[in-house]
Amino acid sequence: MSRSRADDRQHEVATAHFASVWRFLRTLGVPSHAVDDAAQEVFVVVARKLEKIRPGCEKSFLFSTAVHVARQLRRKHRLEVLAVDPDDESLDPVLHDTPEDSLGKKEQQDLLLVLLDGLTEELRTAFVLSEIEGQSVPEIAAVLGIPLGTATSRVRRGRDKFEERLKRMQTRMRGGR
Template sequence: MSDSDVALATPVELDDQPAWTPPTWDEVVREHADRVYRLAYRLTGNSHDAEDLTQETFIRVFRSLASYKPGTFEGWLHRITTNLFLDMARRRSRLRMEGLPDDTDRLAGDDPSPEQVYSETHLDPDLQDALDELPPEFRAAVVLCDVEGLSYEEIGATLGVKLGTVRSRIHRGRQALRASLERRRELTREASA
């Protein structure tokens, strides 16, 4: 390589490594859509909000993909999804609107919906209901830890909070889950007695 070649080469080319090229939109969606939807569903507790959150996540990814610095792509997706969920929860706490029941103008089918099948095979409905009762910050921390299997450090990076805050949110979230599940068990016992 001559001196003029060295001056024109990028640092990556000097290391004989190919430059990072972002994946295509199709590759990102195909590879990560299920995981993003699953996290969104666990955070929101319903399919409509999960679909909206998944769509918003991929829109944000599409807009930011060119500026993404290679690292843990899944962690980046978790962070975007979780931050968008927290934003959505904050907006909703300011705007309290009553929606129509989910079964309005729908005919009942014989087969369960994909969301029902997934919910029934993965999390107990009482547990999902108890998760839905948690404040958004606690729910996000507990879901990322206990459902998605992220480490405390990864959760801290995803939520943009310190490790002590992560531990506190998980501890308090789990306490609230235990209390909620115990109340549900008591109600079930009383109803069956």
Template sequence: MEVPPLSQSSTTPTVQPTDEHATVPAQAGQATQQVATPNDAVSTGAAPQPANNTRADNTRADNTRADNSVAPLEDATEAWTPPTWDEVVREHADRVYRLAYRLSGNAHDAEDLTQETFIRVFRSLASYKPGTFEGWLHRITTNLFLDMARRRSRVRMEGLPEDTDRIVGDDPSPEQVYSETHLDPDLQTALDELPPEFRAAVVLCDVEGLSYEEIGATLGVKLGTVRSRIHRGRQALKASLERAAATRSREALG
């Protein structure tokens, strides 16, 4: 808050001019000099301005600065409006379910994770700060999966579920959603065998297409940890797929 300039009358005592102070006696050959008093205007060739005009100008300038400082805040507040609950579900339900299925490996857990994700979204939507909405959903879904995995001694695995028509969303056909949601059976089995932290990193990178930086933000880990988990997860996937291929070859020969 700026302090308005003090007027001269409040800081400088008023000196009443007298005959003794009004002029300085001229020396020989010199003109008489006038002594400026606090009430005299500085000679600039312009008419003197009242002191209250200066204070009014300063007040108007302060008000202008105050108005300018408030306007950007109002614009920023009105720049983003949270989507409605129906809009969030309609636009993102299939994406969340797909990620939940690839992380959990079965339809039952995927449905539970999807429902819990949108419950969390519903509770936090009003306080959500504008950013990457898909990244926020990735983070909620992945963290819920990791919490679920930690609560279990091992993650329950299924074969191809028979309830593939029990999907989230009405627009795509069951066959389309199934093909988009389910990975190759051998690959899904290999993913299910990975530790949950490795599985989440590999799925987010190689299936969902997130960058290392985005994965680090989603999992809340450093970039080096992301690289390590992805590298080790890929190595484990490769070994598992090689074993599955060898088993299939023996079965075909035998």
């Protein structure tokens, strides 16, 4: 591949997928202060391996790389779970129209992160890929390098655990125990 075609393809991949990789890293538990660097690392890996990535498979490669980058970052910083910071940035790097809209979305994102925080890394990753990123189970199996049945089980168990945590939180919010 010529240098200019490679540069064009790299630019297209980054333009098309940066926001989803950024959001995915954030939902995998990468703290807001480190997510920009983690996203950059994902795209550095893509730039090095671009010739080996089949056209049309870029998103799968990006998400697989993001899983590894997030895991390495957590190990490096010894972060086991995400601690939601009330001053934390939004999950989505776009600006909101009004302060009220921004606050409402921020509260929803904080709640999502708290709920995801209770899932193991394996369940969280499969759940996020399925429910937030809209990946199919075969795509999840490919991204994670696991058998189809394992991916199916992780998505189902992640969904069950997430729903269980949500119900408990709703009960507490209504004043029940």
